[in-house]
Amino acid sequence: MSAEGGVQYSKIAEIKGPLVIVDDVSNAAFDELVEIETNEGERRLGKVLEVGNGKAIVQVFEGTTGLSISGTKAKFVGKVMEMPVSKEVLGRVFDGLGRPKDGLPDPIADKFIDINGEPMNPEQREYPKDFIQTGVSVIDGMITLVRGQKLPIFSGSGMSHNLVAAQIARQASVIGTQDDFAVVFAAIGVQYSEAEYFRRSLEESGALKRSVLFLNTADDPAIERIITPRVALTVAEYLAFELGMHVLVILTDMTNYAEALREISAAREEVPGRKGYPGYLYTDLSTIYERAGKLNGRKGSVTQVPILSMPSDDITHPIPDLTGYITEGQVVLGRDLFRQGVYPPVNILMSLSRLMKDGIGEGSTRADHGEISNQVYDAYSRAQEVRALAGIVGKAGLTEIDLKYMDVGDVFEKEFLTQATDENRTIEETLTILWKIVSKLPKNEITKIKDKFIDQYYQGK
Amino acid sequence: MTSNSSLEQAIDKILEKTEEEIVSDLKNSKTTSIQFLDDSLPKLEQEYDQIISNGKKEADKIEKQITGSSDLEARNKQLNIVEESIGKVFTKALEQIANAERSGDYSNLIKSLLEESTKILGTTEVIVFTNSKDRETVQSALSQFSGAELSSETIECLGGVKVKSKDGAMTFDNTLDARIERLKPLIRKDIATQFGVSN
Structure with a gap:
């Protein structure tokens, strides 16, 4: 940081949507931070999107409402947007641009870091294989999250994804290590009540102490949403790779981020891609998701749980579709389960954690974890088939074993899937319930578990 | 007499039989109860552990x-x-800067500020603004910058200059206030370190 400031230009050529086009500009740089000063002396932040031919296109984060061509000034600050970071950010609440929102002063910075981050060197990446306990049975038991993984939650409008997000943020922990754990929570374009719920929920559970909150509410300018995940990840990377903490980043709702990206793209008159989203949506999303991981020789890790609500519950929509290409699995919330009042309404048949196999088993969770999980997955899948069959032939037409599978399906949903929002289950408790489900079946139906585990844990007759 | 004794015998037999039945029932009940208790003990222990x-x-x-x-x-x-203490230190420091003597060092500072400003704007065809206290110092330094003029208007600042291109398109704020503002995060950190607050 230097004392040198930037030049202020007063020739505004055009204001178009969230963009301001400044004329007669020399020496501006791509991504440079710009301070826009209104007629009334109000200051807003923006960044340079394009420079050339003496013009600079500036994207104003706080929107262009109230700006006029005459009297508006643009000061090119001479640096990119930076986030001040230090350990002091823990327990703090910021807005979507990283400014304090809790009435406390700016944190005293240890460093100022470019919010765009730097892509991780693939050669330096360490394969993620350490378990994170979320306290949510269905995730820990069957879609296990590991440190350094990026595991999105695909939800739909009105479903309980925010409750799940808050519960994970409150309960998540690393077991079997004394390493520090932190949660960075970025709310993107959420309602005020939801933002308040996240803040209060972390505060009342005592988890705020180890968390950093970034709250961009629905009434904040949409363009700010482009910045929110980036400032959150900048803080996460600092905590992980400079202070050696294991950091869980929860980003909700990434659909609002993509909407903001579409708005800017439309204002720039770019050729639209699928559903009007820019053609570079995949690349842009990857600049966020790929900031998760572990680095060789560094103690900490950044784990990401982005949450996105699928418009019309459509999993082929560009946002979940492209997200799925980048991330390592997905947790899908099901509308049917939600309607039945099941919480968390996770549809395990559509969900998957690609890194689960490396994060579970002896030494991390329990030796039988993988096999019991596979057996329950198989049994629940069969239960769904039997339910469909019962819908046609009626229960009376089912065989005895079919009825047992139906029972498995019911117990799975009522006792394993269903969990109170403040219920924090240990992995041992989760595995015990999984065995209870499997024990509903006769031993000869258990084909995916070794005999020694059946002898040890099977509770059936 | 005989009928009475056989009646008594019959009653005794019934009583004996009933007693046997009751004792047997009691025994059975006791065994069942013990069995029941034995069975529920692990369950109770489990529930106790759970609670x-x-x-x-x-x-x-x-x-x-x-x-x-x-x-x-x-x-x-x-x-x-x-933060409150940092604020106090800042106020005190700003007061000292505002009241500092405009000596030889200060005119050198003004010169370097003007040099920096004209270099960044890319022209010496500029109008320079300063506060009333620094007007003389700035006026004398301007002789080295051909085309530069001192504005008749003064601005409110601690010191330094604000330079505007003559066409009004570009402005560069090189006042001490602006420089301090830009460095404020670093200065805050230094002050906090002096207070023994470290990250």
């Missing part, structure tokens, strides 16, 4: 809530106190 474990969980949760919020409250108070 204890739930209680412990709840206690841990409450402990976390209490320690978490009190730690945060204490930290927030400390932040506010540090």
Whole structure:
């Protein structure tokens, strides 16, 4: 940081949507931070999107409402947007641009870091294989999250994804290590009540102490949403790779981020891609998701749980579709389960954690974890088939074993899937319930578990 | 007489039989009860363990809530106190800068500020603004910058200059206030370190 400031230009050529086009500009740089000063002396932040031919296109984060061509000034600050970071950010609440929102002063910075981050060197990446306990049975038991993984939650409008997000943020922990754990929570374009719920929920559970909150509410300018995940990840990377903490980043709702990206793209008159989203949506999303991981020789890790609500519950929509290409699995919330009042309404048949196999088993969770999980997955899948069959032939037409599978399906949903929002289950408790489900079946139906585990844990007759 | 004795015998027999039945029933009930108790003992133990474990969980949760919020409250108070002290140091420092003598060193500073400003704007065809106190110093330094003029208007600042291109398109704020503002985060950190606050 230097004392040198930037030049202020007063020739505004055009204001178009969230963009301001400044004329007669020399020496501006791509991504440079710009301070826009209104007629009334109000200051807003923006960044340079394009420079050339003496013009600079500036994207104003706080929107262009109230700006006029005459009297508006643009000061090119001479640096990119930076986030001040230090350990002091823990327990703090910021807005979507990283400014304090809790009435406390700016944190005293240890460093100022470019919010765009730097892509991780693939050669330096360490394969993620350490378990994170979320306290949510269905995730820990069957879609296990590991440190350094990026595991999105695909939800739909009105479903309980925010409750799940808050519960994970409150309960998540690393077991079997004394390493520090932190949660960075970025709310993107959420309602005020939801933002308040996240803040209060972390505060009342005592988890705020180890968390950093970034709250961009629905009434904040949409363009700010482009910045929110980036400032959150900048803080996460600092905590992980400079202070050696294991950091869980929860980003909700990434659909609002993509909407903001579409708005800017439309204002720039770019050729639209699928559903009007820019053609570079995949690349842009990857600049966020790929900031998760572990680095060789560094103690900490950044784990990401982005949450996105699928418009019309459509999993082929560009946002979940492209997200799925980048991330390592997905947790899908099901509308049917939600309607039945099941919480968390996770549809395990559509969900998957690609890194689960490396994060579970002896030494991390329990030796039988993988096999019991596979057996329950198989049994629940069969239960769904039997339910469909019962819908046609009626229960009376089912065989005895079919009825047992139906029972498995019911117990799975009522006792394993269903969990109170403040219920924090240990992995041992989760595995015990999984065995209870499997024990509903006769031993000869258990084909995916070794005999020694059946002898040890099977509770059936 | 005989009929009475056989009646008594019959009654005795019935009583004996009933007694035997009652004793046997009692024995059976006792065995069943013991069996029942034996069976429910592990279940009770399990439930007892569950209650204890739930209680412990709840206690841990409450402990976390209490320690978490009190730690945060204490930290927030400390932040506010540090900030207040930093504010006081700043005010004092700004006062000293405003009242500092405009000696030879200061005219050198003004020269370098003008040099920096014209270099960044890319022209010496500029109008220079300063406060009333620094007008003379700035006027004498301007002789080295052909085309540069001192504005008749003065601005409110601690010192330094604000330079505007003559066409009005570009402005460069090189006042001491602007420079301090830009460096404020670093200065705050230095002051906090002096107070013994470190990250």
